[in-house]
Amino acid sequence: MLLSPSVLITTVLAAVASAADTRHPDLLPLSQHDAAARNPAEQSARYWVDEAQAGIKSRLQLNKIEGKARNIVMFLGDGMSVPTLAAARTLLGQREGRTGEESQLSFEAFPSVGLSKTYCVNQQIPDSACTATAYLCGVKGNYGTIGVTAAVPRRDCVASLDNSTHVASIAEWALQDGRDVGIVTTTRITHASPAGAYAKVADRNWENDNSIVQDRQDPLLCRDIAHQLIHMYPGNQFKDLSDRLYFTMNLLQFSNTFDAYVTPYVSSVMPEASSGRDQQSLEYYCLQISNPDNTIKP
Structure with a gap:
C-alpha cells in the first residue's frame, strides 16, 4: 500500500522530532575558562552588523x-578538507x-x-593519488592511480602504457611555457x-621497482615513480627537489631523512654512496630540506 505525499511528509517530520533529543542534546554549561574567553561585544546585534559591513568595505x-x-607558487596541505580547516581555525583561536x-x-x-x-571516479572516499591528478591535471582518475585517466584501473601496468591515458600537469604546462619548475x-x-x-x-605505491615486483608486474615495462622523476619528462626537467628516498642502489641511513631503498632493476641516481648528487639529472639536489622536526632547516 502506497502512502500519500501528505502522510509521507508527516511521517518523516515525526521521525525527526522524535530523534531531536538524542541528535541535539543539551550541552553542558561553559566552563569558567571558556566563558572568560568570550568577547562580551558578541552579545550585541550591532557587533555582528559592524563585522559584516567591515568585511564588505574591505572587499x-x-x-x-x-x-x-609571472610565477605561481602552489601550497598544498594534504587532507585539508573543510572540516579540517574548521578544526585548525578553532585551535588557532583557542591558543x-x-x-x-x-x-x-x-x-x-x-x-x-x-x-x-x-574525488576519485570509482570510489566515494578519495586518496592523495586521484586527488593530486584532479588538482594538478584537471582530470579525475581511479583510486590509487596518478597522472592517468579513469581508463587505467589500479595496478594495471599494461593499461598505463597507453599514452592516450596520460594527462599533463600544471608543471608540464609551465615547462612548455619556458618556466622553471620545482x-x-x-x-x-x-609520495x-x-x-x-x-x-x-597505475599504482601510487610503485615508488620503487621493488614495489612493482611485489605486485607481480614488470619494473622494466612500467617504470617506478622515482625512475620517472629522474629519467623521464617532465620530472627530469625539474630544478629543485627535496628528498632522496627510493633513489639509491644501497640501503643507506641518513640523519634526518628516511632510509633509501634498494632498486636493483634500474640505474641509480647516486651509484656510489660518496658520489654526491647526479649532476646530469638534477641542477639542485637538497638532501635535508625535509626535516620533520625542523622544516626551516635546509
Whole structure:
C-alpha cells in the first residue's frame, strides 16, 4: 500500500522530532575558562552588523589586478578538507585565548579564495593519488592511480602504457611555457601528492621497482615513480627537489631523512654512496630540506 505525499511528509517530520533529543542534546554549561574567553561585544546585534559591513568595505577597497602573473607558487596541505580547516581555525583561536571559531587562517585573508572539489571516479572516499591528478591535471582518475585517466584501473601496468591515458600537469604546462619548475615537500618526493606533478603510474605505491615486483608486474615495462622523476619528462626537467628516498642502489641511513631503498632493476641516481648528487639529472639536489622536526632547516 502506497502512502500519500501528505502522510509521507508527516511521517518523516515525526521521525525527526522524535530523534531531536538524542541528535541535539543539551550541552553542558561553559566552563569558567571558556566563558572568560568570550568577547562580551558578541552579545550585541550591532557587533555582528559592524563585522559584516567591515568585511564588505574591505572587499570593495581591493584594487583590481590588471597585470599578468609571472610565477605561481602552489601550497598544498594534504587532507585539508573543510572540516579540517574548521578544526585548525578553532585551535588557532583557542591558543590565542579566544573561543576559536572567530579566528581566521592566513590564506582566508587572500583577496580571492575558492573551493576545488576533488574525488576519485570509482570510489566515494578519495586518496592523495586521484586527488593530486584532479588538482594538478584537471582530470579525475581511479583510486590509487596518478597522472592517468579513469581508463587505467589500479595496478594495471599494461593499461598505463597507453599514452592516450596520460594527462599533463600544471608543471608540464609551465615547462612548455619556458618556466622553471620545482617541488619542496615535507613528505617524500615520490609520495602521491607531489608525484601528481610528474608521474604517470597505475599504482601510487610503485615508488620503487621493488614495489612493482611485489605486485607481480614488470619494473622494466612500467617504470617506478622515482625512475620517472629522474629519467623521464617532465620530472627530469625539474630544478629543485627535496628528498632522496627510493633513489639509491644501497640501503643507506641518513640523519634526518628516511632510509633509501634498494632498486636493483634500474640505474641509480647516486651509484656510489660518496658520489654526491647526479649532476646530469638534477641542477639542485637538497638532501635535508625535509626535516620533520625542523622544516626551516635546509
